[in-house]
Amino acid sequence: MAKRLSVDRHAVRQTAKGLLFVSPWIIGFLAFVVYPMGASFYYSLTHYDVLRPPRFVGLANYVEMLTTDETFGIVIYNTLWFVVIGVPASFLTAFLLAVLLNQKMRFRPFFRTIFFLPSITPAVASVMVWLWIYNTQFGLINGVLIGLGMRAIPWLSSQALAKPSLAIIQCWTQGTAIVIFLAGLQDVPRSLYEAALVDGANKLQQFWNVTVPMVTPVMLFVLLTGLISTFQSFLLPWLLTEGGPNNATELYSVYVYRSAFQHFKMGYASALSWLLLLIIVTFTFVIFRTSARWVYYGGE
Amino acid sequence: MAKNVLSRRSFLGLAAGAVSGAVLAGCATPTPEVIRETIIETVVVETEGEEKIVEVEVEVTSVPDPSQEQIELLWWCGWPGPYMQAIAKSFEDQRPNIRLELGLFYIEGRQLLAAIAGGNAPDLVEDIPYLETIARDVILPIDDLVAGSDRISFDDGDIAKASFEAFFWQGQHYGVPSCDIAGREGMGFNLDVIDAAGLDVDNLPTTWEEVFDWHQQITTYDSAGNLDVLGMDPMAERTDACSFGDPWMWPHMWGFEYISDDLVYDIDRPETVEFLNVIKMFSDDVGVEKLDGMSTAYAGVSRGAFGVGRVAMRITYPSGPGDIWNVNPSDTYKFTYVPVPESRKGTTIQTAQGHAGLITKDTKYAEESFDLAVFLTEKEASDILYGYIGWLGPRKSWRDAADLSKYPEYVQENILYFIDSLDEADETWISRDPIEGITQTAWQDAYQAVQYGDLTPEEAAKKMQDDLTKELNQFLEERG
Numbered sequence: 001m002a003k004r005l006s007v008d009r010h011a012v013r014q015t016a017k018g019l020l021f022v023s024p025w026i027i028g029f030l031a032f033v034v035y036p037m038g039a040s041f042y043y044s045l046t047h048y049d050v051l052r053p054p055r056f057v058g059l060a061n062y063v064e065m066l067t068t069d070e071t072f073g074i075v076i077y078n079t080l081w082f083v084v085i086g087v088p089a090s091f092l093t094a095f096l097l098a099v100l101l102n103q104k105m106r107f108r109p110f111f112r113t114i115f116f117l118p119s120i121t122p123a124v125a126s127v128m129v130w131l132w133i134y135n136t137q138f139g140l141i142n143g144v145l146i147g148l149g150m151r152a153i154p155w156l157s158s159q160a161l162a163k164p165s166l167a168i169i170q171c172w173t174q175g176t177a178i179v180i181f182l183a184g185l186q187d188v189p190r191s192l193y194e195a196a197l198v199d200g201a202n203k204l205q206q207f208w209n210v211t212v213p214m215v216t217p218v219m220l221f222v223l224l225t226g227l228i229s230t231f232q233s234f235l236l237p238w239l240l241t242e243g244g245p246n247n248a249t250e251l252y253s254v255y256v257y258r259s260a261f262q263h264f265k266m267g268y269a270s271a272l273s274w275l276l277l278l279i280i281v282t283f284t285f286v287i288f289r290t291s292a293r294w295v296y297y298g299g300e
Numbered sequence: 301m302a303k304n305v306l307s308r309r310s311f312l313g314l315a316a317g318a319v320s321g322a323v324l325a326g327c328a329t330p331t332p333e334v335i336r337e338t339i340i341e342t343v344v345v346e347t348e349g350e351e352k353i354v355e356v357e358v359e360v361t362s363v364p365d366p367s368q369e370q371i372e373l374l375w376w377c378g379w380p381g382p383y384m385q386a387i388a389k390s391f392e393d394q395r396p397n398i399r400l401e402l403g404l405f406y407i408e409g410r411q412l413l414a415a416i417a418g419g420n421a422p423d424l425v426e427d428i429p430y431l432e433t434i435a436r437d438v439i440l441p442i443d444d445l446v447a448g449s450d451r452i453s454f455d456d457g458d459i460a461k462a463s464f465e466a467f468f469w470q471g472q473h474y475g476v477p478s479c480d481i482a483g484r485e486g487m488g489f490n491l492d493v494i495d496a497a498g499l500d501v502d503n504l505p506t507t508w509e510e511v512f513d514w515h516q517q518i519t520t521y522d523s524a525g526n527l528d529v530l531g532m533d534p535m536a537e538r539t540d541a542c543s544f545g546d547p548w549m550w551p552h553m554w555g556f557e558y559i560s561d562d563l564v565y566d567i568d569r570p571e572t573v574e575f576l577n578v579i580k581m582f583s584d585d586v587g588v589e590k591l592d593g594m595s596t597a598y599a600g601v602s603r604g605a606f607g608v609g610r611v612a613m614r615i616t617y618p619s620g621p622g623d624i625w626n627v628n629p630s631d632t633y634k635f636t637y638v639p640v641p642e643s644r645k646g647t648t649i650q651t652a653q654g655h656a657g658l659i660t661k662d663t664k665y666a667e668e669s670f671d672l673a674v675f676l677t678e679k680e681a682s683d684i685l686y687g688y689i690g691w692l693g694p695r696k697s698w699r700d701a702a703d704l705s706k707y708p709e710y711v712q713e714n715i716l717y718f719i720d721s722l723d724e725a726d727e728t729w730i731s732r733d734p735i736e737g738i739t740q741t742a743w744q745d746a747y748q749a750v751q752y753g754d755l756t757p758e759e760a761a762k763k764m765q766d767d768l769t770k771e772l773n774q775f776l777e778e779r780g
Binding site: 135 | 410413414416417432433436437438522523524525526527588589590591592593594596597598599605610735737738740741744745748749751752754774778779
């Protein structure tokens with residue numbers, strides 16, 4: 001009995017010590033994640049302009065969003081377009097570049113560096129550069145076109161081209177995904193390529209039947225993280241076009257920001273944010289559920 | 301052999317003692333500190349017969365008077381230029397018991413929201429969504445402060461009454477007009493571009509029909525159809541900080557107020573359809589994508605393509621003449637009244653707007669904040685602002701006595717137009733919209749939808765009326 005008590009007291013002390021050491025994280029998690037999430041959910045059920053106390057309205061914000069807010073429909077379309085087109089485009093760009101950077105070639109470290117640099121360049125600096133590249137009067141692209149006597153391309157002032165222009169910039173910033181893909185590619189056992197070669201597989205067949213299946217777990221990670229971050233895209237559309245022209249680049253996060261800070265509708269913005277969470281969770285769930293069909297884990 | 305090992309208990313005890321000592325030390329009464337700071341000072345230097353304003357870094361020290369309460373005011377001064385530091389230094393020199401902490405710029409309201417919500421609001425703030433903030437009851441009325449002051453008055457005419465009225469809400473005044481305050485809009489003409497197009501610079505257009513005619517004569521394209529020189533983009537200011545998506549300008553040009561004093565919108569009317577058609581006329585003539593492309597091409601330059609001589613005409617606000625001269629002193633510009641429709645030919649209009657110092661209700665130092673706000677209207681501050689960037693101070697007494705020769709005469713005339721037009725225009729308008737942020741978005745959506753062909757002007761006018769009425773009703777219901 002005395003021994004059991006002693007063990008229990010020891011276990012309690014050990015647990016207490018462990019909790020003490022992780023307490024800073026726990027406090028931070030509660031204060032900076034759980035509380036704000038709880039507060040924003042409460043505010044989503046209110047009309048709240050920050051400057052005056054919130055007024056409880058139940059699900060009115062959600063009802064307005066889904067039934068009467070015409071801008072919401074435009075925003076959902078723009079965001080889904082950006083995700084459906086932008087995510088695969090940037091995914092493929094990152095993967096193919098990683099495959100190229102995995103080849104034996106001269107100055108490989110140099111090329112790896114320059115392809116990674118855009119992802120660590122500050123966003124505002126990148127935007128300034130791209131504003132110049134896309135400039136219709138003297139930009140890098142249009143300056144050449146005009147010099148050759150051709151019509152300039154209205155990259156950011158055309159409704160049809162504004163979103164693709166943003167997607168191009170997104171492809172340019174895939175340095176982190178490239179690095180992750182590179183790590184996955186280098187993890188593919190050489191013995192598999194040798195075995196495939198012995199079986200008579202050419203380069204393309206080796207790529208499709210060895211490389212791609214072995215890298216699918218990494219692909220799943222890159223796809224999910226790319227999807228989540230694209231749904232929340234804010235800096236690019238805000239700095240480049242502020243949602244224009246004619247709402248063509250009014251993405252979800254831009255609309256949340258505008259509702260909260262320009263329209264003084266923090267309650268509505270909170271409701272938008274919670275719906276975005278639901279959308280992202282749904283997409284993530286669907287991808288996870290279908291991943292068993294296309295993700296190959298080497299141990300299986 | 302004994303081991304000298306620090307046990308866990310001893311360590312915890314020492315640590316507790318150190319922490320307690322630090323806490324006690326932190327509670328000690330601070331000794332008065334010598335304040336050292338490096339500031340930018342303006343010095344007038346004569347070089348080859350030409351006077352230039354040069355900025356030099358100066359380290360200054362000061363010791364506050366220990367018998368007076370030492371006050372620190374948080375001032376969100378609105379603009380980041382060294383002129384604001386110079387104004388702050390001048391104020392502090394005259395009030396050694398007050399230290400100014402300069403805060404954020406180009407606030408746009410979001411930082412102010414966070415600061416007020418967090419209980420850390422500035423004492424004095426400028427360049428925010430004025431009416432929206434005032435209407436939400438977080439700004440201190442100034443009527444009593446003005447009544448008790450011998451330095452400023454609503455009625456003595458030294459500061460235009462309309463400038464005070466622009467910050468008047470539900471029976472009280474809230475803002476001390478200070479920087480960049482004058483008539484809001486002026487039509488700018490680049491006389492060199494106009495002359496090169498063979499048009500008469502002494503007979504400038506005054507109606508939108510005349511402006512459009514000039515626009516068509518001035519606009520040129522290269523052989524591939526790219527825009528070379530543009531006559532006018534009536535919405536060019538939309539890309540700048542103070543967007544001329546300003547919703548009130550167009551109704552004023554057509555002779556009506558889009559929101560009444562008893563807070564009812566009046567947008568769905570034939571005049572709205574008319575001016576949306578005017579905006580569409582320019583877009584259709586050039587192509588909305590080319591128009592937008594030209595407007596954004598020089599976004600980093602003051603007044604964009606107009607400032608560098610690629611656009612002949614532009615509506616802009618009071619800081620325009622000085623800013624443009626600093627960017628492009630080789631071209632000659634003229635600023636005058638904005639165009640009106642043909643049906644109102646001969647009518648001159650102006651809108652009272654601009655910037656003011658607002659005191660937040662959270663301040664502990666209302667008198668001192670008001671003192672600073674009034675200081676911004678007075679000689680020292682006005683001298684500094686004019687010297688740096690050509691903004692005229694709000695006081696007539698300053699303008700009458702000031703040496704304005706820093707800028708050429710035609711620039712002075714342009715700057716003075718914005719001030720004088722407030723009193724001299726046939727119609728002076730003031731819009732007070734408590735949800736102007738939402739209105740601005742609705743307006744932008746409407747005119748762009750018309751430009752891009754998504755809505756007819758009639759549909760756009762009705763949509764604005766319906767949407768904004770709903771939003772305003774919600775605001776009023778919550779306000780109680």
